[in-house]
Amino acid sequence: MKNPASVSRRGFLARTGMVLAGTAVNLNGLADALDEPIIDIHQHTDYMGRTHDQLIAHQRAMGVTTTILLxxxxxxxxxxxxxxxxxxxxxxxxxxxTCYNLARQHPTEFxxxxxxxxxxxxxTLEIEKYLKRGAPLIGESKFGVKCDSPEMQRIYELAQSYRVPVLMHWQYGMYNHDFARFHTMLEKYPKVNFIGHAQTWWANIDKGHxxxxxxxxKTSVTPGGLTDRLLSDYPNVYADMSAGSGLNALLRDEEHTRGFLERHQNKILYGSDCLDTAGHGPTCQGSQTIAAIRRLSPSKSIERKILYENSKKLFRL
Known part of the structure; x- marks a missing residue:
């Protein structure tokens, strides 16, 4: 797979031409991308009716150089x-x-x-079809099943065979039930990297939740919640910073956030999961998350890990 930094350089002339032609691309985002590439591990095609052109413009405006379409x-x-x-x-x-075709049309970006x-x-046959085509992960797994069900375990076994992570949407009462038992799957499938995402995942950074x-x-956070412990105790657990739940986790207790980012600096991945069309401004949660990571990361090196290096390593880009 292509290195996102080199992708950004190769895409410079094409992107500049689009800007000159009047495409709505945020110039600051473009400039940042050239110097500091960003990998967004969590985006969707046709998200609430957003067009492909709007998605492409959104990602470029945020300064994202490589996007994984889920x-x-x-x-x-x-x-x-x-x-x-x-x-x-x-x-x-x-x-x-649809995701496969858009990625083929824009191979330097998606x-x-x-x-x-x-x-x-x-x-598993449907998933394997796209793993054989080069998909670097399985997900987003957002279904109303138990996390340790036979159906999900067949997917974990497939992920193990293809050496790809599984990205899971944790939402109490709706998706991936029995979060408290998830550790049993981490122990049963130690060679599978799991990426946690969504409301229940991020709410449980707090020991008091x-x-x-x-x-x-919205309350202040006491370290040691279930999510915090999973990240600390299991080498095959990662965190997807995307969506309103990820942004809420960053902003609800900024003092805690700085320690959390430092503690798990090698495990946190930037994702947007943003349905905005502009790619900047008050409606763009994805760009707000980038700004929060930059502001709250204890060091520049930690910021770069979260926005780029951790994903590059995990997905072997």
Whole structure:
């Protein structure tokens, strides 16, 4: 796979031409990208109706040089998709082939993940089809199943065979049930790297977090929550900083955040999961997360790890 830094240099003339032609690309984001590449591990195609052109402009405006597109699974109507309510990752996102095709059209900027509804009969065959094409991860796994179910374990075994991480959306009562038992899977599959994401994952950085129905806690944080311990105790656990839940975790207790980023500096990955179209300004959660990481990282080296180096290493880019 291509090095994102070299990708950025090769893309410079093309991007500059687009700016001169009037494409809405934030110039500061472009300049930053040339000097300091950013890998975004969490974006979606057709997110709530956003067009491909809008997605491309959004990523460039944020200064992102490499984006991993996370597909939805096949539309299905069983319990794992809440009888169809969760199709399209509950956000109208498109599936494997769309992500694959967009990445092929823009190979210097996009990579594609592999995903499928885990309890469909051919789930692992569908995922493996895109792993064979070069997908560097499985996910986003956002389905109403137990994290240690036989269906999910078949996916973990596939991830182990292909040496790719699994990105999991943890949301109490909705997706990837039984977070408290997740450690058993980490122990059973020590060669699989798991990436945690979403509300329940980030709420549980706090040792004092008891009410799991509270998905966006605003209180100060006591270190030692379940997520904090998983990151500390298991070498095969990583954290995806994306979405409103990740940004909330950064901002709710900034003193705690500085220590958390230092403590887990080799485990935290930047992702946006942002459905904005501008790529900057008050509606763009993805760019706000980048700004928060830059402001709250205890050192420049830690900032660069989170925004680029950790993902480059994990995904072997």
């Amino acid at each position: 597909p939805a699974g096949t539309p299905a109507f069983g319990m794992s998709t809440h009888k169809g309510e969760s199709n399209g990752l509950q956000a109208k996102c498109s599936g494997n082939e 990579l594609f993940g592999a995903n499928e509804v885990p309890d469909l009969p051919d789930a 008891q009410d799991q129905t509270v998905l966006y806690p």
